[in-house]
Amino acid sequence: MNITKNIIISQKILLVHKVRTVLSLSGIIIGICAVMIMVSIGKGTEAKIISQITKMGSNVLVVNAGQVKIIAGRARQTKSVTTLEPRDALSIIANSSNINYAVPAQNKKLQVKYGNLNTTTNIVGTTADILKVRNYALSKGKFFDADEDKGSRRVAVLGQTVVENIFGQENPVGEMIRIGRVPFEVIGVLAPKGLDMNGADQDDQIVIPLKTALRRLFNLTYINAIYVQATDITSMGRAESETRTVLREAHHIRTGKPDDFTVQNQVSVLEAQRESSRTFTLLISAIAAVSLLVGGIGIMAIMLISIKERIKEIGIRRAVGAKKSDILIQFLAESLLLSIGGGIIGIILGITIAVIIAIFANWPFSLSLNVVAISFLSTIIMGILFGVYPAQKAAQLDIVKALQFE
Amino acid sequence: MIELKNITKSFQNGTIKTDVLKDVTFGVQRGEFVAIMGSSGNGKTTLMNILGCMLKMSGGSYALDGVDIETLDDDQLSDLRNKKIGFVFQSFNLLDGTSALDNVLLPLVYAEEYPDDARERATQLLESVGLGDRIHYKPGELSGGQHQRVAIARALVNDPAIILADEPTGNLDSESVREIMDILKRLHKQGKTIILITHDINIARYAGRTVFLRDGKIYNEEVSK
Numbered sequence: 175m176n177i178t179k180n181i182i183i184s185q186k187i188l189l190v191h192k193v194r195t196v197l198s199l200s201g202i203i204i205g206i207c208a209v210m211i212m213v214s215i216g217k218g219t220e221a222k223i224i225s226q227i228t229k230m231g232s233n234v235l236v237v238n239a240g241q242v243k244i245i246a247g248r249a250r251q252t253k254s255v256t257t258l259e260p261r262d263a264l265s266i267i268a269n270s271s272n273i274n275y276a277v278p279a280q281n282k283k284l285q286v287k288y289g290n291l292n293t294t295t296n297i298v299g300t301t302a303d304i305l306k307v308r309n310y311a312l313s314k315g316k317f318f319d320a321d322e323d324k325g326s327r328r329v330a331v332l333g334q335t336v337v338e339n340i341f342g343q344e345n346p347v348g349e350m351i352r353i354g355r356v357p358f359e360v361i362g363v364l365a366p367k368g369l370d371m372n373g374a375d376q377d378d379q380i381v382i383p384l385k386t387a388l389r390r391l392f393n394l395t396y397i398n399a400i401y402v403q404a405t406d407i408t409s410m411g412r413a414e415s416e417t418r419t420v421l422r423e424a425h426h427i428r429t430g431k432p433d434d435f436t437v438q439n440q441v442s443v444l445e446a447q448r449e450s451s452r453t454f455t456l457l458i459s460a461i462a463a464v465s466l467l468v469g470g471i472g473i474m475a476i477m478l479i480s481i482k483e484r485i486k487e488i489g490i491r492r493a494v495g496a497k498k499s500d501i502l503i504q505f506l507a508e509s510l511l512l513s514i515g516g517g518i519i520g521i522i523l524g525i526t527i528a529v530i531i532a533i534f535a536n537w538p539f540s541l542s543l544n545v546v547a548i549s550f551l552s553t554i555i556m557g558i559l560f561g562v563y564p565a566q567k568a569a570q571l572d573i574v575k576a577l578q579f580e
Numbered sequence: 581m582i583e584l585k586n587i588t589k590s591f592q593n594g595t596i597k598t599d600v601l602k603d604v605t606f607g608v609q610r611g612e613f614v615a616i617m618g619s620s621g622n623g624k625t626t627l628m629n630i631l632g633c634m635l636k637m638s639g640g641s642y643a644l645d646g647v648d649i650e651t652l653d654d655d656q657l658s659d660l661r662n663k664k665i666g667f668v669f670q671s672f673n674l675l676d677g678t679s680a681l682d683n684v685l686l687p688l689v690y691a692e693e694y695p696d697d698a699r700e701r702a703t704q705l706l707e708s709v710g711l712g713d714r715i716h717y718k719p720g721e722l723s724g725g726q727h728q729r730v731a732i733a734r735a736l737v738n739d740p741a742i743i744l745a746d747e748p749t750g751n752l753d754s755e756s757v758r759e760i761m762d763i764l765k766r767l768h769k770q771g772k773t774i775i776l777i778t779h780d781i782n783i784a785r786y787a788g789r790t791v792f793l794r795d796g797k798i799y800n801e802e803v804s805k
């Protein structure tokens with residue numbers, strides 16, 4: 175038999191029922207589409223996280239007071255602990271050889287007022303070294319210096335979002351604002367940083383000297399974080415264990431007792447993210463598998479319907495010399511064509527949607543060729559797997575009965 | 581060329597057994613034009629399906645070109661139908677939504693080799709049955725007589741030795757009947773073996789010999805001039 179010739183003659187018939195055909199392919203289309211979208215979302219978020227970490231500084235360790243657990247990929251402080259103090263930062267610097275900076279910080283959400291406008295934002299009390307550790311840059315004015323911190327001066331550096339909320343287009347530098355009830359002078363504006371890896375707005379904050387924050391605003395003696403910068407990325411491990419040793423000693427924690435702080439390595443945050451995205455991927459794979467299965471059954475159904483409608487055609491073909499295997503190949507080719515068609519539609523649709531998502535989520539669109547190839551291959555397997563039964567049925571039809579079928 | 585001996589055929593439907601062919605014995609020479617006559621329900625179509633290797637007989641023997649049909653498997657029977665037999669059915673049996681040309685080409689699709697001049701051959705055959713100007717028409721766009729002429733062209737495309745026609749004029753008006761019968765007569769003159777099934781004595785007259793089927797048996801043969 176001339177296969178291509180046969181397929182050309184028979185496929186003209188399939189096109190008659192376009193709507194039904196497309197409907198029955200929706201399972202495969204949705205399955206493949208989901209795979210395309212999810213894989214590219216996974217890649218997009220990872221690319222974004224990596225770029226966030228680079229912004230934060232890849233050689234930075236974050237010490238949090240108390241235990242921090244990673245829940246659903248996000249770091250959460252379990253309960254507030256009062257043992258972390260500003261002088262711990264000094265001890266870390268003094269007792270280590272792999273650490274450039276250790277910057278203490280405490281934060282709290284408070285209301286901020288300018289004129290009759292107000293907003294609630296995150297107030298971060300910290301020291302001037304935070305500039306170097308967290309790669310902050312200024313778009314206007316200046317940052318406070320060590321003397322202003324020592325003198326508990328009421329000066330504030332605003333994030334871009336805060337400026338927009340209470341100053342609008344006005345230049346805030348030199349103006350007075352109230353944080354809680356305390357008046358502060360705005361001395362600078364931070365350059366925008368965008369969202370952090372958890373999706374929080376990093377520009378919705380005000381940075382003030384730590385001493386000012388603790389004494390005049392928060393009325394606290396303890397802090398909740400120390401940002402530690404290792405000398406370089408290769409000394410991260412040593413920096414982490416030095417930090418740990420110093421803090422345990424400073425907090426008089428006996429061996430065997432758990433830390434009352436948590437040291438987070440940015441790389442391990444990335445690992446945690448990857449871990450949670452792996453779970454996500456697994457879930458998506460399951461969804462994809464189910465919809466592919468449904469898609470396969472859809473193909474089987476349409477093939478069975480199509481064969482029922484074409485019993486006479488099968489009889490005619492057999493009468494003029496088609497072998498059982500010719501009929502089998504014909505219908506197998508049809509189900510293959512259907513599933514490949516569905517797969518291609520799914521791939522195109524999925525990539526289109528993924529590109530749109532990438533534009534809106536502001537991450538680079540990426541999709542490995544492997545995923546496309548595997549998806550395509552699985553549609554081929556679907557077509558064969560779910561086409562065999564109907565095709566077999568068609569091939570086994572009785573010639574005379576098929577010819578007389580009305 | 582065709583040798584039937586003591587053919588029997590019965591259908592089993594649940595507990596009911598119908599003996600359709602009880603003892604059919606007859607032969608057909610190469611180049612003969614034979615009519616098989618009998619009233620409705622007599623087993624003419626059943627006999628043709630057996631002759632066309634589409635239906636297994638219950639008993640007896642059938643040799644075609646000296647080959648015992650019983651010894652062939654399903655694939656070999658398909659090949660044999662493709663090469664040696666051209667079918668013309670009462671209900672035409674053309675593929676819907678497929679052009680006259682593609683319908684005629686269909687047997688070639690299943691031939692051992694798809695010939696390079698397939699289209700020319702099919703077009704020529706359609707011209708010879710008077711449809712040269714309608715090769716791209718689909719069955720829905722053709723009349724009954726034209727359907728049957730496409731079917732005849734299809735039966736001829738593989739140049740088979742035998743044409744099996746089961747009441748080819750049963751669904752046609754008298755004008756078309758004449759056209760179709762003239763074509764069959766011409767084919768006979770060109771050397772084809774033709775077996776024509778009919779219940780119409782006027783149609784049977786076209787044949788050189790008429791075989792009567794009654795009660796599942798051949799009971800009379802009549803040679804016309």
Ligand SMILES: Nc1ncnc2c1ncn2[C@@H]1O[C@H](COP(=O)(O)OP(=O)(O)OP(=O)(O)O)[C@@H](O)[C@H]1O
Nearest residue numbers: 591593598600619620621622623624625626627779
């Ligand atoms: N598959 C079958 N199962 C049971 N009985 C059948 C089957 N096929 C045919 N018959 C019976 O065999 C008998 C002969 O049928 P057949 O179609 O061969 O007659 P026919 O001579 O061609 O009739 P007509 O002139 O009406 O076409 C009928 O009584 C029919 O009911």
Ligand SMILES: [Mg+2]
Nearest residue numbers: 624625626746
């Ligand atoms: Mg009949």
